[in-house]
Amino acid sequence: MSHFSYRNGVLHAEQVSLATLAEQFGTPLYVYSKAALVENFSAYANACQQAGRADGGKGGALVCYSVKSNSNLAVLNLLGRLGSGFDIVSGGELLRVVAAGGDARKVIFSGVGKGRDEMKLALEHDILCFNVESIPEVARLNEVAGALGKRARISLRVNPNVDAKTHPYISTGLKENKFGVAYEDALNCYRAAAALPHIEVVGIDCHIGSQLLDDSPLLEALDKIIDMVDALEAEGIPIHHLDIGGGIGIRYDDEQPVAIGDYLARVFARVDAWRASKYQGRPIQVMFEPGRSVVGNAGLLLTEVQYLKHGEGKNFAVVDAAMNDLMRPAMYEAWHGVKTVKENAGQPRIYDVVGPVCESGDWLARSRELAIGEGDLLALMSAGAYGMTMASNYNTRGRAAEVLVDGERAHLIRARENPADLFALEKIVS
Ligand code: LLP
Numbered sequence: 001m002s003h004f005s006y007r008n009g010v011l012h013a014e015q016v017s018l019a020t021l022a023e024q025f026g027t028p029l030y031v032y033s034k035a036a037l038v039e040n041f042s043a044y045a046n047a048c049q050q051a052g053r054a055d056g057g058k059g060g061a062l063v064c065y066s067v068k069s070n071s072n073l074a075v076l077n078l079l080g081r082l083g084s085g086f087d088i089v090s091g092g093e094l095l096r097v098v099a100a101g102g103d104a105r106k107v108i109f110s111g112v113g114k115g116r117d118e119m120k121l122a123l124e125h126d127i128l129c130f131n132v133e134s135i136p137e138v139a140r141l142n143e144v145a146g147a148l149g150k151r152a153r154i155s156l157r158v159n160p161n162v163d164a165k166t167h168p169y170i171s172t173g174l175k176e177n178k179f180g181v182a183y184e185d186a187l188n189c190y191r192a193a194a195a196l197p198h199i200e201v202v203g204i205d206c207h208i209g210s211q212l213l214d215d216s217p218l219l220e221a222l223d224k225i226i227d228m229v230d231a232l233e234a235e236g237i238p239i240h241h242l243d244i245g246g247g248i249g250i251r252y253d254d255e256q257p258v259a260i261g262d263y264l265a266r267v268f269a270r271v272d273a274w275r276a277s278k279y280q281g282r283p284i285q286v287m288f289e290p291g292r293s294v295v296g297n298a299g300l301l302l303t304e305v306q307y308l309k310h311g312e313g314k315n316f317a318v319v320d321a322a323m324n325d326l327m328r329p330a331m332y333e334a335w336h337g338v339k340t341v342k343e344n345a346g347q348p349r350i351y352d353v354v355g356p357v358c359e360s361g362d363w364l365a366r367s368r369e370l371a372i373g374e375g376d377l378l379a380l381m382s383a384g385a386y387g388m389t390m391a392s393n394y395n396t397r398g399r400a401a402e403v404l405v406d407g408e409r410a411h412l413i414r415a416r417e418n419p420a421d422l423f424a425l426e427k428i429v430s
Pocket of ligand 1: 066069087110111207209210211245246247248289290291292293328332385386
């Protein structure tokens with residue numbers, strides 16, 4: 001169910017009119033629906049429950065929300081209260097999780113380039129696991145943990161070399177990607193890691209890409225991970241959890257992504273059958289790292305039409321949001337739905353929706369039929385994931401404000417950035 005719908009001809013987020021939000025908080029404005037966030041996260045939680053893993057049964061299951069997709073403290077806090085763990089990729093994201101009241105013991109730390117300070121910070125917070133991506137990284141982690149008198153729990157990100165069949169920029173599980181260790185090298189890496197005194201091998205993980213509509217590449221990756229666990233067990237390296245990453249896609253236009261519950265049910269069925277046949281049902285924890293499928297369709301970017309330019313070949317709707325607010329179209333030619341906030345019956349024309357930034361690449365949507373005038377409000381749909389987190393200050397534009405709608409109430413969860421904040425750290429030299 002969409003929590004963004006027209007009521008009396010005006011687009012609403014839950015029960016709040018977007019026109020009211022624009023008046024109250026200004027534009028550009030990110031607007032999130034709490035009910036949508038809860039619903040999306042619950043699809044994961046319910047599937048874990050149905051598989052009998054909610055309370056640690058069969059080794060349990062942990063959903064580690066991928067913080068990079070939307071890291072607002074209110075979003076993290078809400079998900080944390082729903083029981084979510086967190087997949088982070090920087091010390092900064094860890095500090096966000098902690099500031100949001102999230103449980104550091106449910107944090108997994110991914111990423112190819114973790115720094116010493118970040119490792120130290122994560123060890124001090126006693127995070128659940130480091131998803132390490134190379135031998136030099138394990139060696140460094142061993143050193144940092146040793147200096148603190150600790151042992152770091154690790155999982156190795158194994159690259160299963162399956163084609164996620166998604167945009168090349170967001171496909172990560174192929175041999176040519178920088179991520180993880182090659183499948184063929186994984187055993188050797190595990191042997192090396194297991195021999196280090198300040199490292200405790202606990203898991204295995206992979207993440208093959210993002211915006212996957214079909215789960216067959218994910219299940220193919222799972223099979224390879226399962227084979228690898230067998231090989232490790234045979235070597236006397238026991239694995240307590242397997243983490244299949246994130247990647248389930250959402251509907252931007254007319255895509256038909258696999259239902260979260262169906263995908264998880266298939267994962268659990270395979271894992272359970274495998275554990276029953278080879279390990280007399282010995283438990284293993286299963287983890288997921290979803291981002292987009294939790295927040296993507298729970299948010300939109302609200303913007304106001306500044307000018308209409310009717311050219312010979314093209315009509316442009318110049319709006320007050322730009323590529324710095326929503327980078328995805330410029331970066332991946334991503335498609336976001338555009339809705340007028342007032343369902344109006346004027347004469348439509350075909351427009352490119354563009355921002356005020358001085359780049360030809362600054363477009364948000366192309367060739368859309370819209371009946372609009374100056375001052376009208378537009379909603380760029382499905383912008384909850386990788387929207388605000390990828391925003392920049394290019395052209396010294398303060399980043400948008402963010403609002404979380406809960407029923408009839410709207411909470412400002414991030415104030416609009418003041419331009420003076422943007423140069424506050426800078427200095428003039430004589
Ligand atoms: N785990 C790891 C290790 C990841 O690298 C990612 C995303 C996720 C989990 C979450 O994946 P999701 O469930 O959101 O697909 N900026 C791009 C997407 C980049 C994805 C990066 N990794 C976009 O706007 O489409």
